[in-house]
């Protein structure tokens with residue numbers, strides 16, 4: 319249709335629910351911090367950036383983690399932590415994001431600022447300040463790592479719950495990240511139980527490096543509100559329909575999938591099949607520092623490589639807002655503005671708009687425009 323490529327994806331209001339703290343860093347900021355702290359950077363993070371990863375095998379994943387560790391080691395004191403939060407907020411706001419849930423595993427920063435609690439408090443404080451000054455709400459997801467001891471996950475869950483809330487600068491969720499092939503899911507269930515009782519949204523990673531069984535296990539063991547990635551549930555229609563029935567939002571990151579070699583090209587990311595099954599989806603950038611693409615690029619891939627039209631892209635944006643933990647007034651405004659983006663741009667461009675005016679934003683099952691249930 320004539321409106322297919324008419325609208326600016328940068329002005330499409332959206333929420334960003336899958337962005338890691340270190341991975342959000344600008345490549346220029348990494349260069350600055352590395353120079354400041356005297357840390358040599360590998361070529362993959364300088365001249366040859368962005369790196370080619372293909373992390374679906376152990377060696378590739380090891381390389382990805384090694385680059386990640388180098389980047390993480392460049393983030394040291396309070397000023398660095400604040401700079402990362404501030405720049406992530408600025409970059410997201412510049413891409414039309416109204417609400418960002420940034421995911422942090424604070425353990426590695428803790429020694430530089432006197433412990434886990436100060437590390438998290440600095441990040442929350444800056445998230446609150448940036449939200450006031452940058453024009454975006456920033457909530458924080460505390461994520462445990464699968465490669466650490468499950469008792470560490472419980473410690474993090476208890477810490478996260480102390481700062482739980484739904485305002486900018488609050489902890490809004492609890493995640494589980496790192497190599498899906500490591501650790502036993504069941505061992506992390508007690509940490510997730512602490513987070514659930516504390517009212518946090520549960521947002522573990524699954525179904526990216528591992529197939530549909532990992533999604534099914536995550537659904538039954540952790541009972542999540544959202545799943546990071548989860549795309550490989552399409553390999554088993556039964557699991558895919560379980561995700562749809564549970565109304566669990568999948569945080570789909572096409573750029574990450576391609577860069578890590580989960581799919582050979584963006585046109586093979588099974589986003590249309592997920593939408594067709596009625597699964598709520600929120601597009602995310604994952605780790606722009608290592609993967610080379612930010613938020614708007616994910617929507618551009620959905621448009622160019624997967625053939626989604628503007629109405630479907632608006633549906634995705636609405637899915638990100640509904641799947642978020644954003645305060646009610648932020649959600650309402652963003653959803654109204656998404657509709658405005660869809661109707662107004664068609665008028666401005668003189669395209670055929672009448673069939674879009676008042677069109678439902680969602681092609682999911684009925685009731686999908688109800689606010690998502692709270693995580694508690």
Ligand SMILES: [Zn+2]
Pocket residue numbers: 336338495523546604
């Ligand atoms: Zn991730």
